[in-house]
Amino acid sequence: MSTQHPQDVATVDVDVIVLGLGVGGEAVAGNLASAGLDVVGVEDGLVGGECPYWGCIPSKAMVYAAARARTEEHPDWAPLAARIRELTADWDDTAAVDRLVDKGMTFVRGAGRITGVDTVEATGPDGVRRFRARHAIVVGTGTRAFVPPIEGLAGTPLWTNREAIEADEAPSSLAVLGGGAIGLELAQVFTRFGTRVTIVENGERVLAVEEPESSDLAAWALGEDGVEIHLGARAERVAHDGKAFTVELSDGRSIEAEKLLVATGRRVDLPGLGAEALGVDPHAHALPVDGQLRVQPGGAAPAVWAVGDVTGQGAFTHVAMYQSAIVTKAVLHAAGRGTAGPDADHSALPRVTFVDPEIGAVGLTEHQARTAGLSVRIGHADLAASSRGHITGARGFVKVIEDVDRGVLVGATTAGPAGGEILGALVVAVRAAVPVATLRNMMYAYPTYHRTIESALADLDTD
Numbered sequence: 001m002s003t004q005h006p007q008d009v010a011t012v013d014v015d016v017i018v019l020g021l022g023v024g025g026e027a028v029a030g031n032l033a034s035a036g037l038d039v040v041g042v043e044d045g046l047v048g049g050e051c052p053y054w055g056c057i058p059s060k061a062m063v064y065a066a067a068r069a070r071t072e073e074h075p076d077w078a079p080l081a082a083r084i085r086e087l088t089a090d091w092d093d094t095a096a097v098d099r100l101v102d103k104g105m106t107f108v109r110g111a112g113r114i115t116g117v118d119t120v121e122a123t124g125p126d127g128v129r130r131f132r133a134r135h136a137i138v139v140g141t142g143t144r145a146f147v148p149p150i151e152g153l154a155g156t157p158l159w160t161n162r163e164a165i166e167a168d169e170a171p172s173s174l175a176v177l178g179g180g181a182i183g184l185e186l187a188q189v190f191t192r193f194g195t196r197v198t199i200v201e202n203g204e205r206v207l208a209v210e211e212p213e214s215s216d217l218a219a220w221a222l223g224e225d226g227v228e229i230h231l232g233a234r235a236e237r238v239a240h241d242g243k244a245f246t247v248e249l250s251d252g253r254s255i256e257a258e259k260l261l262v263a264t265g266r267r268v269d270l271p272g273l274g275a276e277a278l279g280v281d282p283h284a285h286a287l288p289v290d291g292q293l294r295v296q297p298g299g300a301a302p303a304v305w306a307v308g309d310v311t312g313q314g315a316f317t318h319v320a321m322y323q324s325a326i327v328t329k330a331v332l333h334a335a336g337r338g339t340a341g342p343d344a345d346h347s348a349l350p351r352v353t354f355v356d357p358e359i360g361a362v363g364l365t366e367h368q369a370r371t372a373g374l375s376v377r378i379g380h381a382d383l384a385a386s387s388r389g390h391i392t393g394a395r396g397f398v399k400v401i402e403d404v405d406r407g408v409l410v411g412a413t414t415a416g417p418a419g420g421e422i423l424g425a426l427v428v429a430v431r432a433a434v435p436v437a438t439l440r441n442m443m444y445a446y447p448t449y450h451r452t453i454e455s456a457l458a459d460l461d462t463d
């Protein structure tokens, strides 16, 4: 550990400082270093962020293994735990750091904090280091699991997504707080490995950000797998006696479980990253950005860009990746290299919740479209009524939302086997504003699940 005093540390001038090297920051830092800029990247945890180590990649490996486990009499967790250790390189980011360093980036392990419109201070194992950016600071600090202030919860050995992903064995029982994407995906994984799972969801339905039909399907599917779901119930008190948790609910019931997974949403840490130094309200839910993803504190815009979850435009890896290309171009332009690129367009945001059956969605839900004041027509079709659904007995549906004034789709849901894959067609339809008339005058291969899109489009007439 260095014994230097922070005030003795000289400030090093660089072209760009990237704060947080998760999905978004890693891509921007790599791109800019490859383009020849002098880039310093500051990362407190693992380079790559949540997605490869505790998010998308290991959780989808779990989903994949759980689909097979469902058909086995005595599913074994050990091979899955080994597979996850392999996929995450045992939670080691050496290869990712080396990739960035090979591109010319200077890597600093430590917690970074913005101290001025162009300065960052990083505190890590090697002490304090200070940097000043000639062209840009890029913030990609992501989100952390939010643990609600429930009596007795703090200080217990609770699980967030991280401990759930790192689990060496499936517990005998698991209580899950929160019926969002994380809670649902992990609940289904563990129940399929023999864990008795109970979900406690504050709201009136699970997966509340999606269509009510999606909530019903997800609740039905998890119920079929044996998951118990308590809706409209708040956890009021939590206790841990050294062996198991007791969760007391607002409706008077209580749940006992060996483990407790808290999946009640995620939060950005604006005070922690020093957002106040930019003139941003540290209590805001995200960094406010313009179309070029430049931070907009309200007054004069500093040369600071944001990428990924911290922008509040959708907490998905594909959002961070999409935004990283826009930020790369914008920073290169600010550095006098190349032309300005187009603004980000988040209107056709795809989401896939990887429960079985998968629930894909893009753009607006029916409720969002109506709230936005659009003149709306809805088309709905059951997968079971399609030829392929008839053959396989699969459950699911396609729902499309038309903006009648423009004659285009503004949102859609594709739920069923491969729902996330079928979604692709409707992401194109929404993003490219393909006229509904054209979508109706095309062929859908027989007998596929995606033919249900054609049936949903035909159903628009009945609305």
Ligand SMILES: Cc1cc2nc3c(=O)[nH]c(=O)nc-3n(C[C@H](O)[C@H](O)[C@H](O)COP(=O)(O)OP(=O)(O)OC[C@H]3O[C@@H](n4cnc5c(N)ncnc54)[C@H](O)[C@@H]3O)c2cc1C
Pocket: 019, 020, 021, 022, 023, 024, 025, 042, 043, 044, 045, 046, 047, 048, 049, 050, 051, 054, 055, 056, 057, 059, 060, 110, 111, 112, 113, 140, 141, 142, 143, 161, 182, 272, 273, 307, 308, 309, 310, 314, 315, 316, 317, 318, 319, 320, 354
């Ligand atoms: C269980 C789970 C499953 C998910 N599944 C999917 C999925 O299937 N598909 C999908 O699209 N998305 C999924 N996501 C979401 C996805 O992981 C995130 O959207 C994505 O990781 C966001 O990338 P990011 O770069 O914005 O932030 P992050 O990946 O969170 O990375 C931010 C990085 O910044 C670092 N950092 C933070 N503050 C500082 C600081 N002050 N100084 C230095 N470093 C700092 C952190 O250590 C971290 O490494 C999932 C998330 C979870 C938790």
Ligand SMILES: NC(=O)c1ccc[n+]([C@@H]2O[C@H](COP(=O)([O-])OP(=O)(O)OC[C@H]3O[C@@H](n4cnc5c(N)ncnc54)[C@H](O)[C@@H]3O)[C@@H](O)[C@H]2O)c1
Pocket: 148, 177, 178, 179, 180, 181, 182, 183, 185, 200, 201, 202, 203, 206, 207, 208, 233, 234, 235, 263, 264, 265, 266, 314, 315, 316, 351, 352, 353, 354
């Ligand atoms: N497949 C994917 O792409 C994927 C998978 C996992 C996560 N993610 C991303 O991560 C984000 C966060 O996921 P999440 O599931 O943690 O959050 P979420 O915000 O989607 O869901 C949290 C749920 O917890 C409930 N809740 C809040 N406080 C509660 C309490 N005290 N008791 C009981 N319930 C409570 C909320 O009503 C909500 O339904 C997602 O929105 C998504 O962007 C994506």
